[in-house]
Amino acid sequence: MGFDILVTIFVMLALIALAFFISARMTRRGVSQVLKIFRKHNAIGIQQARTIDELGLRPPSLLDRVSRPRDYKQNALKILLKSEIVHFTGEGKLYITEEKMEELTRKGI
Numbered sequence: 001m002g003f004d005i006l007v008t009i010f011v012m013l014a015l016i017a018l019a020f021f022i023s024a025r026m027t028r029r030g031v032s033q034v035l036k037i038f039r040k041h042n043a044i045g046i047q048q049a050r051t052i053d054e055l056g057l058r059p060p061s062l063l064d065r066v067s068r069p070r071d072y073k074q075n076a077l078k079i080l081l082k083s084e085i086v087h088f089t090g091e092g093k094l095y096i097t098e099e100k101m102e103e104l105t106r107k108g109i
Contacts, residue, residue: 027079030072034080035104037073038096049093057094 037043037057043050052058059074080086085100 026070026072027075030074030076031079032109034073034076034086035096035101035109038086038094039101043095044098044101046087046089046095049089049091049095051093055094 034057037055041050041055042048043055057073057077060068060071077086081088085104086094086096088094
């Protein structure tokens with residue numbers, strides 16, 4: 001009986017670790033996708049800043065969140081904003097500085 005409990009605990013811990021691993025990988029992929037979106041829309045520098053709608057990064061509606069797989073681009077955008085890679089203008093538009101984009105490109109991101 002004690003062995004069954006240990007196996008169950010081990011399996012549960014392995015599943016939790018797998019969930020964290022998958023979430024981290026998907027967030028990293030989301031960061032890459034968000035940066036590609038900024039490059040595609042040329043939102044590099046304050047003069048080329050774009051709105052969330054122009055970039056296609058509007059958070060999904062409740063119905064979309066329920067009916068579609070999770071979109072990690074929203075988490076990625078929050079991370080990029082917190083780490084001051086992506087900036088807001090006074091009008092609420094988003095942009096990346098040329099220096100940050102060059103730095104990320106050099107790092108292979």
